[in-house]
Amino acid sequence: MRLPKVIDIRNWKSVGVVCLLGLTFFSSTSFAARGTDPAVESSVQPGKGAISGTVTDSSGGVVPGAQVKLAPLNLTVVTNEQGAFILPEVPSGKYVLRVSYIGFKQQDTDVDLASGQVLSLNLKLAVASNSEEILVTAPRPHGEAEAINETRTADNILQVLPAEVITSLPNANVADAIGRLPSVSLYRIEGEGVYIQVRGTEPRLTNVTVDGITIPAPEPTVRQVRLDVIPSDMVEAVELNKTLSANQDADGIGGSVNLRTKEATEQPTINFYGNGGYTNILNGRSSAATGGTIGKRFGTTKRFGLLGNAAYDYNGRGIDNIQPALDPLSTFAEPFYDNNTIREYRYYRYRYGFAGSADYRLSENASIYAHGFYSDLKDWGDKWYYEPVSTAISSSGALPSPTAASPSPKFYTSSKRPNASVGTVILGGRDVQAKQWMSWQVSASRSYEVDSAGNPKADFSWVGPAVYCNYAPTGTTNLYHPHFGTCDTTPTSPLLNSANWIFKDITISKGLNAQLDLTAQASYARNYTSHGHFGNFEMGFKFNNGHQSQDSTETVYDGWSTKAGSSTPLMSGLQSNFHNSDYFNGTYFGGNFGPVSDFNQVAAYTLTNFSGYVDNYKTVADIYPNLFHTIERITAGYAMNTIDFGKLHLQTGLRFEATQMDTFGYNLTFYAPSSATMMPCATPLPATPTGCYVVAGVNNNPAYLDVLPSIQMRYALTSNSALRAVYARGVARPDPYQLVPYATEDSTASPTTVAIGNPALRPEHANNYDLLYEDYLNPLGLIQAGFFFKQLTAPQIETVLPGGLSLSNFPAGYFPPALQTVLAEYPGDSITQYVNGQNAWLYGLELSYQQHLNFLPGVLSGLGISANYSYTASREKGVPLRTDHPTLIDQSPNTWNLSPTYDTKRLSVRAGLAYNQASLFSYNYTSPALVSGSDPSGLGSKGPSGDIFTLTHYQVDAQASYRFYKGFSAVVSGLNLNNEVFGYYQGSTQFVNQREFYKPTYTGGIRYNFVRHE
Secondary structure, eight states, rough: OOOOBBBBOOOHHHHHHHHHHHHHHHHTTTTOOSSOOOOSOOOOOOOOOEEEEEEEOOOOOOOOOOOEEEETTTTEEEEEEESSEEEEEEEEEEEEEEETTTTTTOEEEEHHHHHHEEEEEEEEEEEEEEEEEHHHHHHHHHHHHHHHHOOOOHHSSSEEEEEEHHHTTTBBBBHHTTTTSEEEEEEETEEEEHHHHHHOOOOGEEEEEETTTEOOSSSTTTTSSGGGSGGGGGGGGEEEEEOTTTSOOOOSSSEEEEEEOOOOOOOOOOEEEEEEEOOOTTEEEEEEEEEEEEEEESSTOOOOOEEEEEEEEEEEEEEEEEEEEOTHHHHHHHOOEEEEEEEEEEEEEEEEEEEEEEEEEEETTTTEEEEEEEEEEEEEEEEEEEEEEEEOOOTTOOOOOTTSSOOOOOEEEEEEEEEEEEEEEEEEEEEEEEEEEEEEEEEEEHHHHTTTOOOEOOOEEEOOSOOOOOOOOOOOTTTTOOOOEEEEESTTTTGGGGEEEEEEEEEEEEEEEEEEEEEEEEEEEEEEEEEEEEEEEEEEEEEEEEEEEEEEEEEEEEOOOOOSSTTSBGGGGGGSOOOOSSSSTTTTTTOOOOOOOOOOHHHHHHHHHOOOBOOOHHHHHGGGEEEEEEEEEEEEEEEEEEEETTTTEEEEEEEEOOOOOEEEEEEEEETTTTTOOOTTTEEEEEEEOOOOEEEEEEEEEEEEEEEEEEEEEEEEETTTTEEEEEEEEEEEEEOOHHHEEEEEEESSSSEEEEEEEOTTTTOEEEEEEEEEEEEEETTTTEEEEEEEEEEEESEEEEEEOTTTTTTTGGGGOOOOHHHHHHHHTTTOOOOEEEOOOSEEEEEEEEEEEEOOOOSSOOGGGGGEEEEEEEEEEEEEOOTTSSSSOOTTTTTSEEEEEEEEEEEESEEEEEEEEEOOOEEEEEEEOOOOOSSSSSSSOOGGGTTSOOEEOOOOEEEEEEEEEEEEEEEEEEEEEEESSSSSOOEEESEEEEEEEEEEOOEEEEEEEEEEEEETTT
């Protein structure tokens, strides 16, 4: 089949024409109507009737996702979020109505339907045995039952994490929870998951929505939303869609995550929690969390529902960190490091969120609703770095003498106060009839980040005596903890004497990045019966306008005439009271870290005494790349058909997405004093040496249309097993900042360095193929085994080209067009730019098993297991300056999760073991066959000039709760019980790039959940 190509459009009238043609063409296909409040029309065709009803559990709670089948016609529907279902246009006669729901006993009901009759049933499911009452009374198994049934009845490949499962382990945020699903690994920062990497893809290839509305990222240069902003208690469930349907946004090549917020149910909702914790790092750090949810439906007919929830947590985090710099002449046997930054981090992470919903049933078949969601993270931190510096390996390969004086060490401190938030307000409505339904939504979503750019820091220079910090290889004894003489081993190290350091310079940053998205969408669906086959046709429209802008500045203070004079203070005069007596388990400085400077004191001193010493060159270079704005408009339309042919459930769809962007940035060029091209300069740099710069604003306005087909099939092998096959085409637009036509050129560097945007950067596309076998187990469990394959075209790659390259040394067409243009414009310069590669592929295997072992005797019947494993492999073709084919960024070959559980009516225990194998973090290797001298060790891509990889990560967490009085439970948990290391290596594991530790966190608290029998 010939796949549709991306169509570049300039006339936006053509978008509507193409969408209309597509909807007309697919008028013979259909959409599934789910998740709405069905009502039966008053009139039914002669000779036919209709069957509707509601399914509840033994406690009276509604049961969404139950499968309702009418035999022998084999008509099948699924209960919606209110547990309701409708079978319209049923020929009169006698039938058996079968309701199945994993975790409960199957129920068969005899039905005698007369012509013109509208039959309404209220069906209550029962547990299969006394031992399975745990599914109703224990929160997590009850949530697992809902999740498994949603997975079972979904048209696409879907995995669901309900709130009860999310909170059953110490998941600090939503990302930590999602990381326990099959084929999901985490991008971690400061010991928490921040971004999710689905099926071996980068975070930018996974879309994040709240109640179906895409939320913008608070960070200025990426699309993906940092999920550590959102507390884990803020959502009702997380839905991970691993395949795309036409009624979903297409920018989910890796996956699409929907955060489903809480709504009022038929039963009152009352819960709250509070806990406190302790981490034995930085002389002891504390944590605390609290929150709750309250909701109810009002009135005799319960037409009005209102719910609100809030969550807050504080995490006093500490980090022991080292980041040695590898010498490119290192060998496998003896890695050699030029320097090491010995780092201490002290964080104050304040996270809070609010959500609410209100809905009103205008009638039995129509309702309106409003949802609101806001979450905020203050990721405040203080950092201190000591940097011993070693004499390098000589050109002959000789190591420096450990008794010889080494270059001067360095010290700097940093203090950041960023504040990131995301929020959305959604208004919507739905009207559902027996044969048709329609829905609409309008929303406004906003994100922002204060202090969104820059690196506020203060540097200190060495004024102490000569130091002996030369690195001496020590074999395998300290392979992962490199040392630099006695400079970093003893508590009496001269580096720890604050009188040996003098203030050098400081960078102070401020600013704001903000984005506002306005969205409107509407859908219409109609049920039909064709030759005895039940089907549904759906079509819809969506428009989104996103406006992002960043206005951030960095001011660099430097250049005072004397650094050693009386006017420049020593660190001892700007000293903090911070000191750590157990740093890195005594490996560095004998466990003592400090004294250190106080960044706030340094900043205040600078503004009082050195306010006139602004380094204009560095300040201008830092400011202009952080001034930009973008507008992105996406207009989408789709048509989709769902129909059952006996055991085959078939969904086909076609989606159109038209994209138009407007971006604005600055081209900034610096000229040295001796430059012959200084004449055009209109803005001199008053700092010595005198130079000048030219700045010019530039616009970019790309536009294109994507045509995206999909087909999903589910074939029932038995009543509880099926085989799924899926094809879907997806798109990943470039991060808007990558399209900003900024350029910063520094001709004073050697070689001249250029950082440049790429207005010609194209979207990345993928053909996604899936094959999945699933078997649902009684009383509660599932087995899944699947294979997926992704064909990626024009993948987006960050490229760094060394200086001195000449186009004449490469065959015509070797470089992508954008890079070729830049190389011609900036000959010989060192260039950093995002470009499109040629193509890539990725494939993987997923295995998942979950079951409650109720069939075991006695106390063992409370045991359960949840386990998953995934394997992925990939290849990237077209990485500039490479002759090999590396893997994709962030593709972890082997990942697995193991979670044993134990449940009774009062006790619930769960452990979580998570494993993510090492993955490629960034491309760094350059083939010496293309660039002479790029691999001085001669060890290839596995050597010290190789790519940067994240370390393998294996973490153990656990939590236990005991219900001691009605809905009150005591909860204890342990996070990172094995004190797992986080970090990177270069080429091979013996070449250390970073190592950091957080130590375990222990927490205890109380949780209350209202239950009906109270």
